[in-house]
Amino acid sequence: MELIVYLAGQIHDDWRKTLKDKASEKKLPITFVGPMENHDRSDNIGEEILGQQPNTILKDEAASKMNNLRTRVLMEKSDIVIALFGEKYKQWNSAADAASAVALNKPLILVRPAELHHPLKELSEKAQVTVETIDQALHTLAYIFDND
Incomplete structure (x- = not known):
């Protein structure tokens, strides 16, 4: 096991x-498994995938969505x-x-x-x-x- x-x-x-x-x-x-440990990548992943956002709030929201997806998928697969x-x-x-x-x-x-x-x-x-x-x-x- x-x-x-x-x-x-x-x-x-x-x-x-x-x-x-x-x-x-x-x-x-x-x-x-766990969250992205590279803090800069975690903060910037929204823009890395979706492109530059018009302000820091939208940049944070885009990154949060990507990080929340990662967390949910990995956590659901965890024991x-x-x-x-x-x-x-x-x-x-x-x-x-x-x-x-x-x-x-x-x-x-x-x-x-x-x-x-x-x-x-x-x-x-x-x-x-x-x-x-x-x-x-x-x-x-x-x-x-x-x-x-």
Whole structure:
């Protein structure tokens, strides 16, 4: 059995690479997918496909439509969604992706520091599992394959 795991959440560090590398070290049969990690490409994809837009609002809307399509297709194909909320940045995309996972009835692993317990309490109640670190999320994934 192989799982497809959508990695939603903050984009300002390399948590996805860290998680992928650790999963590979454990030889877990997982394919990871997620949002476009090239921030400039994500911001400009609407104009890349549709051509120059007349103002920044329409540029953002065009990019959002392309990014939302990508997210929906990959999330619908995923078996599990991991949404990471960090301490440093406001994470509207993380919240939207986690809400999408819930709406699509996808199992959700929510990763958030203890300091964010209160603002994320409702979302945490909708997740199947809430953890504080990516290592805990990885161990949760590994447990799915544990036959002992």
